[in-house]
Amino acid sequence: MATQTTIPDAKTPCSPNLFLPRSFLFSLDGRCEATCMNDISVPLGHLQISPDYRCHIAEAEAAFLVLIGHCIDLQTPSLSEAEIARTLLHTALQDSIEMMLTSTDHLVGRYTTICYAHGKWTVFTDACAMRSTYFAEDTSLIASHSTMIGEILNREPRRQLFRHYRYGLPGNASPVTRVRVLPANFALDLSSGRLTRFWPREERVERSVEELIDPLERVLVGTANAIASRWTPAVSLTAGIDSRTSLAAFRHIPSTVPFTYDLDASTAIDVKIAGELCRSLGFEHRRLLVVSREEAPSIYAAVEAMPDYKHFDEASAIYVKAFSDHNYIHVRSNLAEIGRAFWRKHPVMPTCFDVSNWIDIATHQHCQSEPLREEAIQYLLHEMEAFLDLAGYDVSDPANPLLFGYDGWDLVYWEHRMSTWHAQVLLGSDFAFDTSIIFNSRRALSLLLSAPLKDRIKASLLHEFTNRRCPEVRNIPINPRAAPRSLEDLVIGAYRQIRRRVPILRSLDRSTNLMAKLR
Structure with missing residues (x-):
């Protein structure tokens, strides 16, 4: 051979x-x-x-x-x-x-x-x-970017229609007509x-955190070792549990380079907590500042011309300035969200499985009065219905969709959102370096999804892993609030929980748009 x-x-x-x-x-x-x-x-x-x-x-x-x-x-x-x-x-x-x-x-x-x-x-x-x-529906053609297929087939990306969407496109659509993810x-x-x-193939077997932690540690640490043997790992670090888990997996690897975006007040907590984590574990913490358009005009222009990309505008230029001159690889952590029941606890996601759920989740509220809004909503409903039919989840109980015993809420987060949003986020960092994620194997994710629902919601496995690997950071808070919750925050939180459970309230809300700010 x-x-x-x-x-x-x-x-x-x-x-x-x-x-x-x-x-x-x-x-x-x-x-x-x-x-x-x-x-x-x-x-x-x-x-x-x-x-x-x-x-x-x-x-x-x-x-x-x-x-x-x-x-x-x-x-x-x-x-x-x-x-x-x-x-x-x-x-x-x-x-x-x-x-x-x-x-x-x-x-x-x-x-x-x-x-x-x-x-x-x-x-x-x-x-x-x-x-x-991406693949073309009507010819045997695949590519890394939908627009590459579009250029060959003389199809323009549908920018006006697709500007209504956020956090991934409907179903497995792409900006280009008849090109799919x-x-x-x-x-x-x-x-x-x-x-x-082709997965899952077997019924899910539920196991306790105590049973799962040892094999999970072997997989995550083994993955970190393998990554570090080939590249210098640049670990994006926030105040959250997901990136803390990645840092814990790499804690024994001296070449690890943790970094945090230092953009404005919105990232201040991330910068503060990430700095504390690095000091406790003996890592140098890199704070990455915004790179202006004047410093990197060609990078900004290239990113803006790439309709598949979905992330904050400054990211690519930041990466190029910080990481393009060495054998770095970007270690991201978002995929850990698959293993902690993200949609089940999301404040906007309704509690019963339905294609209409994605109207609020996947559309920009500030585009309500812009052209093609109704067309965008109808396209979303059509594409999500087709995707859920393809996925084959059993939705006979809309509150508990299943496939081979796996929670449909977890699978649709994995198979839809990650495929149509997070994969496209990575396209922006490709200007500087490739990406590797320690959770990006079915071996790792099947372990995370084997935990009981209550433990997935609490991210018990991730907490146990970080506490075991990094006991010295146990008391550093995870995603602390910048200020105590106000009365308005409490009202918004209560409204969201009611709205998740009452379909007529969601329908009324969408038609009047009175509560758009709460979504």
């Missing part, structure tokens, strides 16, 4: 302004190609990757597999991506494509895999689809455009 690793020529004449960072394009039609991308030789189809990216190709018999990006095998962390690609293809050929997909439960990273075996095309991503992968836990048949779920 032959394997090759392709690293684009660093002397490429293309300016970074002419290609999207860490991007790729694959088509079964050789006529489809993007400018300023490197052509990669593959047995079938046409593959291009950007000059700053790499891929790994394994071939055997009449089959081949392409692994784009980076990944680590948690069972054997010393394996390279080339060896992982070879192993995946061998499993597909000797066992089955289904067994190949099963074997990815222990992979962590940010990657897209294209496999041609047994005469069938299979495309899949890392556990949470952090390597954004490949969601987490699904594989794409490239020739037919069909999506097939």
Whole structure:
């Protein structure tokens, strides 16, 4: 079995302004190609990757597999991506494509895999689809960015319609017509455009925090070790429990670089608490200030021209200034939210599962009077209904949707929000460095989701992990309030809890918009 690793020529004449960072394009039609991308030789189809990216190709018999990006095998962390690609293809050929997909439960990273075996095309991503992968509904074409497909097919992004949305797009839509996101836990048949779920495969088994903490510690610390063996980990640190958990996993690694955005008053608590954590654990804490448009005009222009990206405007320029001159990798922590019942305790999310829930969750309230508002709402309802049908959650009890015993609230957060929002957030940091997340494996997430609901809501596993690894920071508060709750805060909180449970109140609220500020 032959394997090759392709690293684009660093002397490429293309300016970074002419290609999207860490991007790729694959088509079964050789006529489809993007400018300023490197052509990669593959047995079938046409593959291009950007000059700053790499891929790994394994071939055997009449089959081949392409692994784009980076990944680590948690069972054997010393394996390279080339060896992982070879192993995946061998499993597909000797066992089955289904067994190949099963074997990815222990992979962590940010990657897209294209496999041609047994005469069938299979495309899949890392556990949470952090390597954004878009596909055209009407032609065999995939890419890292929806606009790359749009340019080839002469389709413009729908900016006016999609400016109404926040925290991810409806369903698995993209800004470009008839171009969609490949969601987490699904594989794409490239020739037919069909999506097939491949996880979960077995019934969830509930286990206590005491049973789960040891295997979780092994997975998270093992992941941290593997990341640090390849890169210098730059851990984004806030006052919250998720990033504290990541820091705890890396606490024994001296090269770790914790950093916090120091933007304005809104990040003051993050800066203060992160600084205390770093002092207690012996790390130097980096505070990253805003980089102005005048300092980085080309970065701001490139980000604003990328409609797939959803995050704060200054992020990319901050990253480029702070991290582009070293072998850093960005260690993020948002995926931990999957394991702590995020939607079940969200103050705006209704308590019964319904497509209309996302009207308040995923639309900007300040766009209420802007053009295409009603069209945006109707499009959201249609796309979310189609996505939930695809997901296959059992919603016979709307308060407790299930799939193989897993909570539908947790799965839709994983498979929808992470695939259509957080993956796109990562596109902005690609200008400076790649991203790795210690929770981005089905092995880690299945452990977190095995805890009882009451413990997921309280994030008991994460607290136990940080207390065990970093007992000296036990008394440093998590997300403390800048000021005590006012009477208005208490009223808003009470209203939100009632609104979550009373559909007619939500309907009245939306039609009159009297309480928009409370949402």
